[in-house]
Amino acid sequence: DGGITQSPKYLFRKEGQNVTLSCEQNLNHDAMYWYRQDPGQGLRLIYYSQIVNDFQKGDIAEGYSVSREKKESFPLTVTSAQKNPTAFYLCASSTQAPALSYNEQFFGPGTRLTVL
């Protein structure tokens, strides 16, 4: 698997600390997304970016922050303000498919964050 990489695979954090999750893609995709996956909750959107230097809040953005300084990178910072940060975090990317009305999202392998 290439395309989208996330690091680290596992991350441990003490309460009160900020931590940054990495997401890189070499697919030349314009849009990137961060989802949080919890058992029984499905995937919920945290933030997304449709173009460099622009991003939008998703459904559960509180306690998170992002940046999009480069097309290939979309790091997510989990701040100490996030009340329940222990979860599996998935990054995705997509591009406008020419002559088609859909845009497949490709997912990274995920980062499991555990707050101790």
Place this chain on the structure above:
Amino acid sequence: AQRVTQPEKLLSVFKGAPVELKCNYSYSGSPELFWYVQYSRQRLQLLLRHISRESIKGFTADLNKGETSFHLKKPFAQEEDSAMYYCALRRNSGNTPLVFGKGTRLSVIA
């Protein structure tokens, strides 16, 4: 607001039996619907999209606008079909996020 409902958390079927994973949605416009699958220790990947009207790994899904449903079906389940399945709805056209259901875990028993 857009919403995707998958009523079954877990579905267990015997090998060779038919499978139907239910998905209902609420959306005021023309929906774009997808099924994603996550096999054990693998990343989430696209299985089907309604616009393609294709069959992948024996699975099909038909968009029923009258019933606002997009159920995933397979006539004969295989053990390798055991996975987590998510139904998803695109909010708007273009590079926009997906709204996911809570997922259904399919377990195919030998």
